[in-house]
Amino acid sequence: MMNVYPPSLPSFQTERLFIRPPMKGDGDKLYESVQFSKQNLSTWLPWVNQMVSSSQAEDAVQYAHQQFIDLTDLRFHLFEKDTLSFVGSVGFHEIKWHVPRMEIGYWLDVRFQGKGYMFEAIQPLLSFAFHQLSVHRLELRCDPSNKKSRALAEKLGFSLEAILKENERATVTTGYADTCIYVLFHSTFTQNKSTFS
Template identity: 30%
Template sequence: MIITIDQNITLEQTAVKHAEGLLEAINSSRAQLSEFLPWVPNMQSVGDLIAYIRKCEQLYEQGLEVSFVIMLDNQPVGRIGLHYLNVFNQSGAIGYWLAESAQGRGIMIRSCKALIDYGFKELALHRIEIKAATLNLKSQAIPRKLGFQQEGVLRQSEKVNGKFLDLVLYSMLHHEWKMDA
């Protein structure tokens, strides 16, 4: 599955073919990504990425997530996905990361818009959440720019680098979203 954002940016469903390019993107931004993402130290080789991608494929087959590689000019520069899909409650949570070299160009905002449209239209979700560490101001800017509501702070909710981080919880309900905005 491919979601086209524009002539330079696409979201390609995560597949093993992306492993090498994703590792390069991670390595290019490892210090920055490691600050807020607990999985970064576990991604050291193409084999690590392949094993992770196979788990993503299983979760997709089980209807628990759908994830994409953010492609800029046919090169992987990050990932985005709807995780923790709950069919009964019609909810999911967006997670994302972007290599430093691709930041500051509106790529993540546009990728999120496309994924939110997909979640509400194709998956019939009612609620989409985004969580970001309280110290990760760049990540918090995304849901704010998209009009998500801040619901509160999840205290010491995620362990990264041996420390528990507080996460800000944002949400968007289907009726609040302006499709194709």
């Protein structure tokens, strides 16, 4: 059964960030951020090389907005409060409401990396997932060699459940890539909620 929350779209504020779903007009900022960060991001995110214009980015934004309303994919855009700069994105994907389970994915503009922004952004979104959406199981998947992503997963309280061998096509080289599966359960998050405050 699909969970519901108040009809107004959720937004969050942290010390340095404003976090909200994609909105019409975000395409220019999204495109500029992806282009600036392409060399860094394309190693892990194949879709980065497929975004070739601002208008295409705007189409993606409006599609993501509709997906959010339909509760089929829940993406959030991150903005720096002081400058209104586009910082990155966090999303809940591969949603199975009947469990309920979902995957969390994220990326940061390279100009904002190394400042703790993603850890700051994900904390209220974990509370949103487990408390408002009643998620039972939250997965985080990444390449075993993505040390930054793995470190963040562990800092957030996720546990490494498995490493799938050669289950994806490699994004940069030919051949195959492994995938780490990290998991955080509702019960674990609730028991350790002081960790995330």
